[in-house]
Amino acid sequence: MNKWAVIAIVVITMIIYLPVINGLKDAFLNTNNQFTLGTLSNILSKNNIRRSLWITTIQALTSTLIALLIGSLLAVIMVSISIPGEKLFHIVGFTAFMAPPMIVVTGFLDLYGEYGFLSSIIPQLGVLGKGLTGIIAAHVFYNIPLAFSFVYSALIGVPREIIHTVILFSGGKVKYIIKKIIIPYISPAIISSGLIIFIYCFTSFAIPLSIGGIYYSTLEVYIYRYYKISFQPNNAAAIAFIQYLILQLIVLIIIAMYRREKIMAAPITAYKYPFKISRIAYFLGIIYSYAVLFYLLLPLIIIPIYGFVNPYTNRLDIDAWTHLLNPTYDPGIGVSIGQIYINTFYYALMTLVLGVSISLFIAVASPRTVDVIYLSLLAISPLTLSYGLLRSYGGILPVPLIIVLAHITATLPLATRLLRIGYYRIPRIILDSARVIGERGIPYIFRVLIPLMKPSLVTASLLAIIISIGEFSATYFIATSNYYTISPTIHVLRSLRKWEEADALATLLLIITASIVALVRGRIESWRMQ
Amino acid sequence: MEDAIVELRNIYKSYSGRLILENINLSFKAGKINTILGPSGAGKTTLLKIIAGLEEPDRGSVYIKGVEVTNKPPWKRGVSMVFQEPALLPHLNVYENIAFGLEVLELKREEINERVRRAASLLKIEHLLDKYPEQLSGGEAKRVSLARALVVGADILLLDEPFSNLDLALREDLRRELYIIQRKLGITIIHVTHDHDEALEISDYISILHNGKVIDHGETLRVYEKPKNRAAAKFWKHNVVNCKSGIVELLQLPTCSEGYYVLPPHYLGVASGDECYLEKILIRRNHALLVVECMGESIIVSTTIIQARDYSEGVRIGLTLLVDKDEIAFIHG
Secondary structure (H helix, E strand, C coil), rough: CHHHHHHHHHHHHHHHHHHHHHHHHHECCCCCCEEEHHHHHHHHHHHHHHHHHHHHHHHHHHHHHHHHHHHHHHHHHHCCCCCCCHHHHHHHHHHHCCCCHHHHHHHHHHHHHCCCCHHHHHHHHHHHHHHHHHHHHHHHHHHHHHHHHHHHHHHHHCCCHHHHHHHHHHHCCHHHHHHHHHHHHHHHHHHHHHHHHHHHHCCCCHHHHHHHHHHHHCHHHHHHHHHHCCHHHHHHHEEEEEEHHHHHHHHHHHHHHHHHHHHCHHHHHCCCCCEEEEEEHHHHHHHHHHHHHHHHHHHHHHHHHHECCCEEECEEEEEEHHHHHCCCCCCCCCHHHHHHHHHHHHHHHHHHHHHHHHHHHHHHCCCHHHHHHHHHHHCCCCHHHHHHHHHECCCCHHHHHHHHHHHHHHHHHHHCCCHHHHHHHHHHHHHHHHCCCCCCHHHHHHHHHHHHHHHHHHHHHHHHHHHHCCCCCCHHHHCCCCCCHHHHHHHHHHHHHHHHHHHHHHHHHHHHHHHHHHHHHHHHHHHHHH | CCCEEEEEEEEEEEECEEEEEEEEEEEEEEECCEEEEEECCHHHHHHHHHHHHHCCCCEEEECCEECCCCCCHHHHHCEEECCCCCCCCCCCCHHHHHHHHHHHCCCHHHHHHHHHHHHHHHHHHHHHCCCCHHHCHHHHHHHHHHHHHHHCCCCCEEECCCCCCCCCCEEEEHHHHHHHHHHHHHHHEEEEECCCCHHHCCCCCEEEEECCEEEEEHHHHHHHCCCCCCHHHHHCCCCEEEEEHHHHHHHHCCCCCCCCCCCHHHHHEEEEEEEEEEEEEEEEECCEEEEEEEEEEEEEEEECCHCCCCCCCCCCEEEECCHHHHHHHCCCC
């Protein structure tokens, strides 16, 4: 194990593993801090928890299957035909994927919610803005780009000569093309992305909280309710423990799949398959693709519009923006909006500096260490971590720092992945020659690693900013209102029925996200496939 | 048997505004090894893919056995193809990879088995049938891809630099085996390569493609020894001598006002004399090349390695013709 791996593991242990263990141990304690299995058995015997487990699983499973179906079909269409405005699909897809959960919530409620734009015209569409169907619809929105991305990468990774061989020897029979290329090459991608989507949906918090309502609370929502509303931390820990076990099982399956996918990995050819597509199939493909595009685009478009619409008079005005641009304005949470902005950007800056630094240490550690850290993070839900952080460092560290630690953890998987690719892109000969001339330690980092990894560091930093600014679950769980950022404020504004202000604030978040996405998209697109 | 089996008429192809193939008119003979020879980027692979139906020409027509197939899909053209990379499906074993094209024909299991084993025997890979592509060496994988292409029984086999990325000895073994297989089965091969030696060794006919244009086409020896133009002669690295130059007088060739003589290195020999100066001796695997400076021009002369031992760099020598004067190609212009 190299020294980078040691540093990475020590840091990760301090900010993630120890707090999580510390938090989960509460599941085995009673109120007198004595060991017991009663808390777990008690929580498992509760009908509402059993129902929540069922809802959590069924919404995650359904969302995953629908997102996979829609995303995979879109990927197959995109490698088969030229679609007008293809770049727009990638931009919208990436923006939707990177959009903070509160943007998705806001967009969905604006369109399909109680007074939603579309649900007012077609009442049947109201099912997409509430309850189980609403949770699924929002999760599908979020995860279509992920499924598309995995499957599209797998398809364009099939060597061109393999495609030609199969076309030549398959006699043009679609079933052979599907059997010999599509299924073998994309099934690992579908399973891997499916498992990751399942985890995202299983641990999603903002969407079930805002759209699902009390009747459709997921396990993550129950952790929140037991800890923050009922003040029963042991019960919250018990639910977190059950959730952790389920996620850990999925991670083990991912590890097995991950190995298989490596065998199938191939160089990227970025190539349209030379299928002979009939005119009808072509038009159906175009219609389907644009339908998906609109499903992704509409929630993002409605937010800025509703930021100018007074929900009570239905007239256009700039009241919300006037309020939000006044730093002393209190949106009704007892804190000025100026303070909210300061909190948001302060956490983002801290996350950028600390998160990217830690990610750098992990990225240059041995590949095995990186894999272990990356995969172990998948099994830890945001609220499980937040609970652990509060239990371990609450009262010891200032709240803003605890929030920053949670944001760092949210940043690590993506930042590490980007930096790792950046690191492995550096020709080994350059690193070896730097070591031969005696570069080591801190000078090695600043004089060799950082300059050589500059593009990936910039990208990782920008993404760290998006993730921190948009983070909702941990911030809402850990912070009191004086430590809120933009995302929890949007949630509170919606609860206070200040929809116009919520939309204006979500627009601000969307502008930041879209700007950063525009800056990093090209780079991410090319790295995503590696 | 020597009729044209594949014909290309006025083929044009461009990518992103760049012309890759320009007015290609070629015919390939049935039952022969036809080679498209050219440097990298000449458009060889694109041309082969147009024949296979994997690329569509911008203009022009493709005929196979007298029938226009320009708009027909690959599987309706009666061709088979071996790519530069073996392109074996990684999730199928060698047997399944070879049988892939047969399964599609929905043949009986026994017939598939029989044909796979026959092809494997022809390519000497019977012992590999249970292995997976990742367990094969480069040469073995090429043999498997060749077997897969042969087993479907197509009359026309397209080969896109099939021996690239192999070491020299293996490359030579495989091309000799391919030659023997072609003679045995009597199939038509259209073969693409950038390797002069490979083209000369196995081809019955050679077409030289340069910058998207055919600069020469014909029987191998004719194309090699008597190129039709200066570009083709230069492509072979023959000596192209202006008919007014002193060398022409030295070799007692008829002088003229305009034109060039094409003197392949093996047409020239060293003679007693002091008109020329031996600049450099280049030892090659089976022969030697002498770089000779004669009357201000650099001339390449081919000789045996044993003869080359008698010379040393810097000595003065004479030059002679080893063939009759009327065998030498003359290019007007």
